[in-house]
Amino acid sequence: MSLLLDTFTILAVLAGLFFFAAGTAGLLRFPDTSSRLHALTKADNLGLGLIVLGLLPQMGGVLPALKLLVIWGLALLAGATVGPLIARLARQEDAPP
């Protein structure tokens, strides 16, 4: 059982790392702001989400696991709020003054 859970943790964390790496690569390599924002939101929501998912079985309790989920929820909320604001900012920047 514990081996199974550990395998799950490793796989999920690895997947999370992949999204973080992909998001950063996108942030660095994509040519324009909108596609960079697209890359960032993947890293933000999926990368952290998968890492949280992977760590859940390692928390050894319901309360710490709940705290972990709250942290992810806050990050999601922040991402969902800031994403449109950044997009608006980017449009303003691209538009001629």
Added chain:
Amino acid sequence: MSDLLQIAALVVLVTVAGGLLRILRGPGVADRVMAAQLLGTGGIAVLLLSSVATGAPALLDAALTLALLAAFAAVALVMTAPGRGGRR
């Protein structure tokens, strides 16, 4: 297990450091805000991974604080950003 998670934390740290290049280079304000956001999320991930890896539950509280304040900082950045055409 703990070693693997520590390596995972290091990998996230590397990607976050890569994202910093975007803060340094810009060019627009939006790009810098995005990179700051990635820094916040990455910081949370690093804290979570090291909390489990080193068995330090206090780091979860640090991650919680960071999650609250990173959202706040990003809002502050957007609210006060130089207005139209503010390419700096």
Added chain:
Amino acid sequence: MSATLYGLLGAALVGIGLFGLLVRPSHLLRILSFNLLGGGVFLVFGAVARRGAGAGLPGDPVPQALVLTGIVVAFAATALAVMLLLRLSAESAKRPDPS
């Protein structure tokens, strides 16, 4: 090991902050530089605290407590400096400088 590393980082930050404080003419950048300098000093304290780890603690709690109060006081001072600067800017907007 990490204590020495962050101690040296603190030393570097002190130099960088001092340089910005003396070289940059912008008032806001001077305030930022001063904060960098302060951050360097805090890190030196942190290094000393880390070296003093013992009794099952990861660091000496006394310097840590000092840094904790220091951060809050530094913030209060920064806020006062920023507000002075904003007042200055409001005054110069009211009376445009002839030069």
Added chain:
Amino acid sequence: MTGLLADLLIGAAILALAAGTVTARSAFTATAFFIAYGLLLALAWVRLGAVDIALTEAAISAGLSGLLLLGAASRLAACPVAEERAPGPVLKALIGLCCAAVSAAVGYAILSLPEPAPSLAEEAMAHLSVTALGNPVAGVLMSYRALDTLLEAAVVVLAVIGVWSLAPAGGWGGVPGPIHPRIEQGPLALLARLLPPIGIVVAFHILWVGSYAPGGKFQAAAILAAMWLLAWLAGLATPPRISSRRLRLAISAGTGLFLAIGMFGVLAEGAFLAYPPALTKALMLAVEFALAGSIAVALALLVMGPPEPEDRA
């Protein structure tokens, strides 16, 4: 091995951001660097085993300072202040040399610190049981460095008085800071309504946990202040006028209570800030809660700034 690599990475990133702050062309860019620097500094504190400081750094440097400095940068861009001329290249090089020498001297001092390192950790732990607190940093702050904590709380109150006294003619007694229009819809309105309730719960958690684990009044106060500021930014919460007696009482209550308990120590135990053993934990918790509330209000007011003249507002 991973630890050393992480330290090197964090150190290099902090160094790059500090250099970026000092050399940035615009104040806004410099401030963005400075916020990122604060976030990374929090990670550095975790690596140094100081989670208490990491929490404070994350809340104050990345959150409150960020808003304060960014707001200032955007207002200064609108009406700039006359600046001195930048020094010439020769003088710049000389200053650089001198600063490098200062860095080298501090670095040399770090490398030649005595071995084994002097530490008060043993003594702090030995006396921790007296304070009935499980968090050594909180124990130090509340017992034998209590005077520091008291003075610090007083400094924050004084800073608020200082900021208020910058009110221009016609502004005294008014509502502090610029007035933000109420935002009814859009992402910010959502965040400003959702986040504060969660933030208040988290702040109380951090405050309560602070008696036996990293956390405590400063961290909780910074989070509470950030939540109030978020509602203020979205125009949902208008701060009370600075002439309001209740506001003034809220700011000074923590320091006042701490002072009163200190004087009570003189009467009961014969020393300032000495706690009667039976009441130690209760008194310390009372001070923690009162200070958290007062410091939260004071920190938020420091970011909001002095009241503006009535006619413009």
